[in-house]
Amino acid sequence: MNDADDVLIGLDPEQRAVAEAVRGPVCVLAGAGTGKTRAITHRIAYAVRSGVVDAQSVLAVTFTTRAAGELRQRLRALGAPGVQARTFHAAALRQLTFFWPRVIGGAAPSVIESKLPVLGEACRSLRLTPERSELRDIASEVEWAKVTQIGPEDYVAAAAKHHRTPPVPAEQLSRVYEAYERIRRERHLVDFETILELTAAVMTEHQEVAAQIRQQYRYFVVDEYQDVNPLQKLLLDTWLGGRDDLCVVGDPNQTIYSFTGASPRYLTGFGVEHPKASVIKLVRDYRSTPQVVDLANLVIAKGRSPHRLELVAQRPDGPKPGFNEYDDEPAEAAGVARSIRKLLDKGVPSREIAVLFRVNSQSESYEEALTKAEIPYVLRGAERFFERPEIRQAIVLLRGAARSASGEPLASEVHHILGGVGLTPAPPGGGKAREKWESLKALADLAEDMAAEGADLAAFVAELERRASEQHAPPVEGVTLASLHAAKGLEWDAVFLVGVTDGMLPIIYAESPEQIEEERRLLYVGITRAREHLSISWALARAAGGRKSRRPSRFLDGLTGRASSPPRLAPSARERRQVAAPVSCRVCAKTLVNAAEQKLGRCSTCPADYDEALLERLKSWRTATAKEGKVPPYVIFTDVTLQAIAERAPVTEQELLSIAGVGRVKLDRYGEAVLSLCRGS
Numbered sequence: 224m225n226d227a228d229d230v231l232i233g234l235d236p237e238q239r240a241v242a243e244a245v246r247g248p249v250c251v252l253a254g255a256g257t258g259k260t261r262a263i264t265h266r267i268a269y270a271v272r273s274g275v276v277d278a279q280s281v282l283a284v285t286f287t288t289r290a291a292g293e294l295r296q297r298l299r300a301l302g303a304p305g306v307q308a309r310t311f312h313a314a315a316l317r318q319l320t321f322f323w324p325r326v327i328g329g330a331a332p333s334v335i336e337s338k339l340p341v342l343g344e345a346c347r348s349l350r351l352t353p354e355r356s357e358l359r360d361i362a363s364e365v366e367w368a369k370v371t372q373i374g375p376e377d378y379v380a381a382a383a384k385h386h387r388t389p390p391v392p393a394e395q396l397s398r399v400y401e402a403y404e405r406i407r408r409e410r411h412l413v414d415f416e417t418i419l420e421l422t423a424a425v426m427t428e429h430q431e432v433a434a435q436i437r438q439q440y441r442y443f444v445v446d447e448y449q450d451v452n453p454l455q456k457l458l459l460d461t462w463l464g465g466r467d468d469l470c471v472v473g474d475p476n477q478t479i480y481s482f483t484g485a486s487p488r489y490l491t492g493f494g495v496e497h498p499k500a501s502v503i504k505l506v507r508d509y510r511s512t513p514q515v516v517d518l519a520n521l522v523i524a525k526g527r528s529p530h531r532l533e534l535v536a537q538r539p540d541g542p543k544p545g546f547n548e549y550d551d552e553p554a555e556a557a558g559v560a561r562s563i564r565k566l567l568d569k570g571v572p573s574r575e576i577a578v579l580f581r582v583n584s585q586s587e588s589y590e591e592a593l594t595k596a597e598i599p600y601v602l603r604g605a606e607r608f609f610e611r612p613e614i615r616q617a618i619v620l621l622r623g624a625a626r627s628a629s630g631e632p633l634a635s636e637v638h639h640i641l642g643g644v645g646l647t648p649a650p651p652g653g654g655k656a657r658e659k660w661e662s663l664k665a666l667a668d669l670a671e672d673m674a675a676e677g678a679d680l681a682a683f684v685a686e687l688e689r690r691a692s693e694q695h696a697p698p699v700e701g702v703t704l705a706s707l708h709a710a711k712g713l714e715w716d717a718v719f720l721v722g723v724t725d726g727m728l729p730i731i732y733a734e735s736p737e738q739i740e741e742e743r744r745l746l747y748v749g750i751t752r753a754r755e756h757l758s759i760s761w762a763l764a765r766a767a768g769g770r771k772s773r774r775p776s777r778f779l780d781g782l783t784g785r786a787s788s789p790p791r792l793a794p795s796a797r798e799r800r801q802v803a804a805p806v807s808c809r810v811c812a813k814t815l816v817n818a819a820e821q822k823l824g825r826c827s828t829c830p831a832d833y834d835e836a837l838l839e840r841l842k843s844w845r846t847a848t849a850k851e852g853k854v855p856p857y858v859i860f861t862d863v864t865l866q867a868i869a870e871r872a873p874v875t876e877q878e879l880l881s882i883a884g885v886g887r888v889k890l891d892r893y894g895e896a897v898l899s900l901c902r903g904s
Contacts, residue, residue: 256510278305360390512541608696
């Protein structure tokens with residue numbers, strides 16, 4: 224391309240409007256599959272090639288290393304190779320490391336890749352021994368506090384204000400948070416949140432640093448702006464320094480990270496913050512068929528958001544989305560495996576098929592079903608491709624071979640080396656062995672592609688190192704198993720959304736209207752991952768032969784072609800009176816006013832008669848269930864509720880439902896398991 228206008232060729236009218244809006248402020252509201260990355264990269268390239276800005280003055284910011292790598296790759300192809308495209312953390316760390324010796328003195332602090340070791344030490348200093356899963360939940364809560372600029376001393380009040388449900392009591396978490404920060408500072412360490420905070424602080428306190436950074440970067444682009452949190456917004460505002468040459472891109476329909484501190488208000492309120500901003504909507508969906516797009520629009524239209532985008536499909540018609548009901552979860556997994564086999568037989572590549580679920584613990588049934596059907600699969604989010612042991616070992620061997628330069632053709636040399644670490648001519652049957660084989664096969668396939676372009680082993684190794692730095696894994700053959708959160712930003716020819724029941728989507732602990740709406744958007748994200756084939760399924764019971772008490776998600780009401788679920792009515796006046804009726808101690812008949820005593824059904828001073836072994840079984844079950852669902856144990860049942868269950872030992876659903884803290888939703892989800900424990904079966 225020799226002329227700047229060449230960059231505009233092939234853009235639709237709205238994408239072209241984005242590209243030609245070369246000066247900020249600009250807000251791009253881009254729906255799923257509408258080509259937002261194409262629009263913003265062409266905007267940057269057009270601005271650079273037309274001489275409006277210098278490439279070195281542009282900072283494009285996104286949220287993942289892979290997304291930043293993709294931006295750089297596209298910009299190079301468009302003739303703008305000098306543009307800086309980085310994550311918030313990478314950009315901030317680069318600046319902090321550069322200026323630290325000058326303004327602080329000494330060596331820059333070391334970066335903590337994971338909070339868990341330091342948090343573990345903080346817990347031990349307080350004589351706490353949380354399980355690893357609980358420690359991860361504590362880390363997430365500390366991250367939320369830090370990105371929302373809440374210190375340890377303010378955490379308890381803030382957690383109550385924001386209706387947080389910390390994995391341990393708020394006062395305890397506050398102490399752990401304080402100890403973590405103390406240890407981190409003593410060891411001269413920074414975590415990802417501190418990197419952003421310190422960079423903003425250094426710029427604020429040292430005007431010469433701010434002036435140098437602002438002189439360097441004059442033109443900002445921020446992708447996925449609906450996911451920006453308050454700390455990132457603080458740093459962005461500090462970078463800008465009152466200027467407004469800013470382009471933000473995002474989709475209010477895909478706001479699914481509010482629980483981490485991300486806030487869509489920066490995107491939806493951009494026009495208020497910048498009254499002169501150009502606001503451009505991208506709604507032409509090039510990814511999905513009209514049938515998929517129509518369903519996505521219907522799901523989001525039933526929500527409460529005033530900022531939703533309605534997509535307009537651009538592809539030809541495809542098959543209607545399927546809705547499938549199964550008796551139990553094993554039957555659902557087996558049914559999905561059969562449907563995947565049919566798609567494979569029709570020629571759909573396995574890497575173009577995904578099974579998406581609400582929580583990672585749901586993957587086990589599908590791993591078993593796909594293994595039994597001898598269908599390869601890949602677990603997304605479990606381990607990064609370039610961090611897998613077999614890949615790391617292979618790259619070490621390939622790097623060593625590249626130094627000796629044997630002269631053997633690239634493809635055959637790579638096959639020979641990979642054969643030594645497990646790449647056999649034929650794949651193994653399934654499971655972890657098949658997953659390892661598919662990873663190595665992906666390297667071999669990439670080598671064959673590069674060999675066709677004349678590359679040698681040194682060039683191949685250099686490409687692998689570039690991809691590793693950008694987390695740009697080669698395509699691995701296998702059906703993708705992923706959570707809905709991990710699937711954001713990806714797409715497949717065929718998508719199976721599984722376990723779509725009330726209590727799972729929306730998840731059982733989503734209670735406020737805002738949390739319910741975020742769960743709706745999560746379903747929308749899942750639907751819009753599909754290009755052509757879409758199947759939504761649910762199971763009426765957890766285990767084979769179990770009570771069929773589940774029902775499809777309320778988000779599907781009126782959309783499945785089946786009879787709608789019974790309407791969810793507000794409680795009648797009589798029911799409200801019943802709920803409010805006095806509760807008496809079952810031992811001394813005294814009226815109970817304390818909430819914990821009401822749950823127990825007796826005064827705290829009255830003697831309790833219960834099976835201690837049953838209580839221990841209930842606690843062990845709760846721990847395992849919480850770990851499987853990746854939720855704090857008290858979300859399942861509180862200690863007081865478990866105590867009440869152990870004391871009353873219910874054997875019928877009605878008896879269990881009569882215990883305070885056991886509502887209809889929890890009865891449907893956990894009743895079968897709890898009653899089984901109480902019956903001793």
